Amino acid sequence: MRSLPELGLVCLESTHMSEHNLLSIKSLSVSFGGLKALTKVDLDLNKNEVVGLIGPNGAGKTTFFNALSGLVDVSSGTLEINGKSHKWPKPYELIDLGIARTLQGVGLFPELTVLENVMIGANKTAKSGLIASALGFSGSDELRLKQRSMIALERVYAASLADEKAGSLPYPVTKRIAIARALVSEPKILLLDEPAGGLGAQDIEWMNSLIQNLASQCSVILVEHHMDVVMSVCNRLYVLNFGEVIASGDVETVRRDPAVVEAYLGVSH
Numbered sequence: 001m002r003s004l005p006e007l008g009l010v011c012l013e014s015t016h017m018s019e020h021n022l023l024s025i026k027s028l029s030v031s032f033g034g035l036k037a038l039t040k041v042d043l044d045l046n047k048n049e050v051v052g053l054i055g056p057n058g059a060g061k062t063t064f065f066n067a068l069s070g071l072v073d074v075s076s077g078t079l080e081i082n083g084k085s086h087k088w089p090k091p092y093e094l095i096d097l098g099i100a101r102t103l104q105g106v107g108l109f110p111e112l113t114v115l116e117n118v119m120i121g122a123n124k125t126a127k128s129g130l131i132a133s134a135l136g137f138s139g140s141d142e143l144r145l146k147q148r149s150m151i152a153l154e155r156v157y158a159a160s161l162a163d164e165k166a167g168s169l170p171y172p173v174t175k176r177i178a179i180a181r182a183l184v185s186e187p188k189i190l191l192l193d194e195p196a197g198g199l200g201a202q203d204i205e206w207m208n209s210l211i212q213n214l215a216s217q218c219s220v221i222l223v224e225h226h227m228d229v230v231m232s233v234c235n236r237l238y239v240l241n242f243g244e245v246i247a248s249g250d251v252e253t254v255r256r257d258p259a260v261v262e263a264y265l266g267v268s269h
Contacts, residue, residue, distance in 0.1 A: 110167025121181035
């Protein structure tokens with residue numbers, strides 16, 4: 001572990017390598033009319049690795065997640081999963097591809113129980129306005145789904161809350177439930193969108209430990225503004241600014257990159 005004097009944080013060296021990348025994105029570009037939101041972005045993710053995607057507000061981080069989640073149209077670029085080429089997915093295809101995502105908020109249904117909220121995450125046909133359809137499982141299917149949902153809740157230490165209404169829980173707990181909802185589909189790739197957003201120092205420390213534990217079972221791409229989280233849990237970083245990757249590599253390399261210092265601090269070193 002080495003100190004990061006500029007950011008006051010520590011780095012975690014990457015030890016996760018594989019014959020081919022679990023996920024490989026090349027030259028991803030996204031445009032909204034005449035606005036280029038992403039321009040030729042490359043990103044690789046290895047098995048059981050935590051990769052951070054960071055950058056100033058408006059850099060294109062959420063657009064990247066939306067492109068990989070099928071929520072925006074991709075202008076150009078290639079996608080490989082486990083070394084095989086794939087078309088850019090539609091949202092309903094994510095579960096079959098082994099991809100799950102959390103949202104910047106929590107997006108839970110407050111009138112449903114914690115368990116019901118998590119169960120929805122396993123149903124690729126579920127849509128926000130169709131709760132009855134989302135829970136329309138039969139007999140043995142429903143039992144298996146409940147068992148999987150309880151396992152997901154156990155992974156975030158929330159199994160005891162299964163029967164509680166989601167709307168009755170404090171915000172830090174709902175962040176954990178949102179992660180459990182993503183985990184119930186047993187993803188190989190987990191996209192965490194600002195998991196520490198709105199949390200206090202003690203909850204952030206707990207979230208750091210949780211993310212590190214999750215990486216033992218799946219790979220993680222993390223978008224986060226809390227640099228202490230990013231630097232504590234990430235093996236490698238990609239830095240976006242104005243839709244382009246301006247630096248990538250291990251934490252120490254990225255921390256020392258003059259372009260990164262300028263993007264965050266507005267000064268050139």
